[in-house]
Amino acid sequence: MTTPSDPQSTTRAGRQRTHPLTVLFGLGGVGFGLALGTALEGADVLALVVGLGGALRLVGWFFRTYELRDDDMVISGGVFTRREQVVPYDRVQQIDFHRGLVAQLFGLTELRIDTAGSQAGRVSLAYLDHSVAESIRTWVLAHRDATREPGSASDRGSGWDAAAVHDADGAPQLVYALSPSRLLLAGATTSAPVLLLALYCIGVMLVAPLALGGRDAALRVVVTLWLGGAIVVAVAAASALGHLLTYARLRLSKHGEDLQVDYGLFEVQHLTVPRRRVQHVTIADNPLRRALGIVSLTVRSAAAGGGQNATNFTIVALPRAHVAELLAFVLPSAPLMPFPRVRERPPSAARRAVLRRSLLLAVPAGLVAAIWFPVGVASLPAIGLGIAWGRVAHRRAGHIVTETVAIFSAGAVAHQTHIVPIMRVQSARTRSSPLQRRAGLATLSLDVAGAAPGLYDMHAPTAAELRGEVPLGR
Amino acid sequence: MLWTIGAAGSVLLITLASLVALMMSAASSAAIAAAALAGAGSTVVAARWARAAYVRWRWSAGARALELRHGVVIAHHSVIPYHRLQQIDIVRGPLERVLGLATLTLRTAAATTDAQIPGIDAAAADALRRLLLERAGHDDAV
Numbered sequence: 001m002t003t004p005s006d007p008q009s010t011t012r013a014g015r016q017r018t019h020p021l022t023v024l025f026g027l028g029g030v031g032f033g034l035a036l037g038t039a040l041e042g043a044d045v046l047a048l049v050v051g052l053g054g055a056l057r058l059v060g061w062f063f064r065t066y067e068l069r070d071d072d073m074v075i076s077g078g079v080f081t082r083r084e085q086v087v088p089y090d091r092v093q094q095i096d097f098h099r100g101l102v103a104q105l106f107g108l109t110e111l112r113i114d115t116a117g118s119q120a121g122r123v124s125l126a127y128l129d130h131s132v133a134e135s136i137r138t139w140v141l142a143h144r145d146a147t148r149e150p151g152s153a154s155d156r157g158s159g160w161d162a163a164a165v166h167d168a169d170g171a172p173q174l175v176y177a178l179s180p181s182r183l184l185l186a187g188a189t190t191s192a193p194v195l196l197l198a199l200y201c202i203g204v205m206l207v208a209p210l211a212l213g214g215r216d217a218a219l220r221v222v223v224t225l226w227l228g229g230a231i232v233v234a235v236a237a238a239s240a241l242g243h244l245l246t247y248a249r250l251r252l253s254k255h256g257e258d259l260q261v262d263y264g265l266f267e268v269q270h271l272t273v274p275r276r277r278v279q280h281v282t283i284a285d286n287p288l289r290r291a292l293g294i295v296s297l298t299v300r301s302a303a304a305g306g307g308q309n310a311t312n313f314t315i316v317a318l319p320r321a322h323v324a325e326l327l328a329f330v331l332p333s334a335p336l337m338p339f340p341r342v343r344e345r346p347p348s349a350a351r352r353a354v355l356r357r358s359l360l361l362a363v364p365a366g367l368v369a370a371i372w373f374p375v376g377v378a379s380l381p382a383i384g385l386g387i388a389w390g391r392v393a394h395r396r397a398g399h400i401v402t403e404t405v406a407i408f409s410a411g412a413v414a415h416q417t418h419i420v421p422i423m424r425v426q427s428a429r430t431r432s433s434p435l436q437r438r439a440g441l442a443t444l445s446l447d448v449a450g451a452a453p454g455l456y457d458m459h460a461p462t463a464a465e466l467r468g469e470v471p472l473g474r
Numbered sequence: 475m476l477w478t479i480g481a482a483g484s485v486l487l488i489t490l491a492s493l494v495a496l497m498m499s500a501a502s503s504a505a506i507a508a509a510a511l512a513g514a515g516s517t518v519v520a521a522r523w524a525r526a527a528y529v530r531w532r533w534s535a536g537a538r539a540l541e542l543r544h545g546v547v548i549a550h551h552s553v554i555p556y557h558r559l560q561q562i563d564i565v566r567g568p569l570e571r572v573l574g575l576a577t578l579t580l581r582t583a584a585a586t587t588d589a590q591i592p593g594i595d596a597a598a599a600d601a602l603r604r605l606l607l608e609r610a611g612h613d614d615a616v
Contacts, residue, residue: 116583302583426582427554427589434547447584464551471555472538 015065015076021106022127023057066125068139073113075123087123089144091115093277094303095137097270099130104268109133113140114303116449122303137272141258144274172253172260175329176315176322180248182294186317187243189288191414193236197288198413200228202361202382206368209378217375247316254329259299261313271313277301278330279424279448280312283323286414293320299330302449312450331421333404342398342409348439349397349457354390361386389413399444399455399466406446406470408455418453420446428467432460446470533591535605540580542589554589556609558582564599578602 056079064077072088094114103109108127115122128136178186204225211218250263259278261271280300289295300312318326327336362383369376393412400407406425408418425446432442436457444463445454455463523546531544539555561581570576576599580589594602 426558426584427552427587429550429552429588431545431551432549437549445586447582447586447588449583450585452584452586467551467553468539471553471558 015067017065018061018125019108019127019129019132020061021108023054023061025102025127068136070143073123073140075125085123087113087115089140092140092144092274093301094274095140095272097130097133097137097268099264099268099270101266103127111136114301116302141256141272141274145257170256172255174251174253175326176252176318178247178250178263178315178317180244182317183243183247183250184240185292186289186294186296187240187247188236189286189292190239190243190316191284191286193232193239194286194288194414196232196235200232202385203228205382205385206365206379210372210375212378213372213375243316250315252315252318252326259330261315273299273301273303273313275330275332277303278421280451280453281327281330281419282453283417283419284411284414289317290415294318295320295323297323297326300448300450327419331405331419333421336405336419340400340402340407342400342407344398345394345455345457346440346459349441349459350391350394352435352439352441352457353394353397354387357390357393358383358386361389397455397457399458401466401470406453406466408453410455420448420453422470422473424448425471428471429454430460430463430467436460528593531592535602535609540589540606542591550588552588554580554582554587556606557611558587559606559610562603562606564603566596570596576600580606 059079060077063079063082065075067074067076071090072086075085075087077083092113093116094112096112096114098110098112099108100110106127107130109130110124110126111128111133112125113123125133125136207221207224211221245265246267247263248265250261253260253262255272257274257276259273259275261269261273263269278299279302282298282300283295284298285295294317296314296316297318298312298314315326324336324339365379365382368379389412393410396412396415397410399409401422404422406420406422408420410416425448427447429445429447429452430442431445436442437460439457440460441457442460442463443454443456444458444466445452526546527544530546530549533540533542538557539553541551541553543549543551559580560583563579563581564576565579566576570593574596575593576596578591578594578599580591581587582589591599591602
């Protein structure tokens with residue numbers, strides 16, 4: 001395989017430093033805080049402290065270097081305690097660009113490279129000229145592919161495709177760009193407002209009968225329902241606005257072996273995940289989103305980052321029509337279209353599902369009935385809702401395990417489907433409470449880096465069989 | 475054994491502390507007697523619980539994977555393939571050192587992997603560690 005040409009020879013000629021303007025970052029905040037504190041002391045103290053801080057940052061910047069070698073990258077830093085980090089290209093889980101508002105003004109970018117593991121696996125170069133960051137990323141990705149040996153341990157079943165590497169020289173291929181109107185719709189229909197809406201509907205069912213108790217009671221009920229409705233609308237609006245600020249201009253593209261995601265208005269993010277590093281894909285929706293034909297799709301890598309957001313990215317609104325294409329790219333070895341139908345859990349799980357949800361609704365309904373007796377008794381039929389809820393939940397829950405992936409679905413109202421490449425499963429667990437054991441059920445969890453998807457109340461022998469087989473690769 | 479002592483001991487300590495507190499506050503002798511009885515009862519329960527936990531704690535090193543099962547009320551059963559092992563730690567607390575025991579903790583790339591073998595013989599822990607390292611074999615990238 002030919003070694004990809006170096007995009008910009010300056011990026012790898014020995015040790016390099018980050019952009020000199022980096023020294024100024026963070027000083028603004030220090031200066032402002034000190035200016036408030038030292039306003040009475042006089043400007044000379046302020047100048048001294050800012051000068052000292054600046055000198056420290058300057059020395060720190062001077063010692064912070066990176067070097068791009070053929071197989072790995074060396075990052076050094078530290079004034080007194082020297083630190084050197086070596087990142088082999090073929091262990092890279094994710095490469096991200098982060099550009100805050102100020103960084104954007106100066107054309108700068110923070111480059112983050114993640115390998116698997118804890119926080120220590122993250123390397124950050126802040127800040128670089130944007131074009132330099134771009135060329136480093138190109139260099140790392142190209143050299144990772146050039147040094148790969150097809151058929152190595154990490155390739156088994158990952159569908160790594162030598163032909164695809166050549167596409168990496170070309171431009172990224174756009175899969176999907178999210179329009180602002182759809183983003184607003186997606187923001188207004190996230191789980192929080194929809195859950196609130198569902199609670200509101202249950203609340204209406206419970207409270208509405210009280211309006212029968214005379215003119216004053218009816219007025220109180222109407223006012224309460226109006227207030228509740230206003231809260232639901234406000235939460236939806238806030239969520240939509242938050243989505244607009246965070247995920248504006250979301251673009252999803254394929255680039256050779258990698259999946260690329262761009263988004264953000266003030267804090268611009270550019271994430272690159274090699275598809276053979278994908279650990280876990282979750283597809284989620286809820287009734288409102290189903291009506292709009294959109295789902296949210298979360299792709300999780302084993303990137304170090306720490307914290308939930310760093311290790312995965314969510315495409316907040318993806319039209320159903322694009323799901324197949326994206327899955328085919330992320331999990332090339334798993335022919336998931338048409339999407340396989342999950343196998344249902346045993347009838348004893350259905351009984352438990354109905355019983356649990358009926359009890360859950362019986363408590364508030366019973367309270368309403370007891371407190372506002374006798375009018376409140378009219379809210380008791382809400383328990384029936386629990387029976388329907390349990391039945392739907394049971395019908396939705398299930399699993400299917402193919403040669404290459406394990407799929408779990410659950411959720412009566414908000415549907416969730418987890419897709420786990422079997423090659424990525426680290427270990428498997430079952431747990432069963434005494435009540436589950438009596439019903440012959442168990443909960444299965446598959447441990448992958450960063451998550452443990454599974455299914456509640458599975459047929460115990462099936463769970464035991466999968467627990468033994470899946471982590472060993474069938 | 476260690477667990478029995480540990481569980482019973484901690485309950486006993488709490489009981490003694492609350493008894494002393496009750497005496498200091500000059501409560502009636504009946505209340506003190508009741509507290510002592512409750513303390514003795516819970517010490518026995520804790521000891522039996524620990525005994526059951528010990529009996530149910532089973533691990534086995536199969537051909538390709540390590541299997542662990544434990545849990546008194548909620549039964550846990552995990553399977554960890556050898557080739558997924560990333561790190562093996564042996565930790566020995568002060569009480570464990572006195573009794574010649576050790577706790578073996580296994581790590582895979584998934585943080586949720588449940589793989590701790592507590593209270594095994596220190597020499598056996600070292601032998602098991604070597605066996606696991608040997609069986610972990612070739613490198614497996616995440």
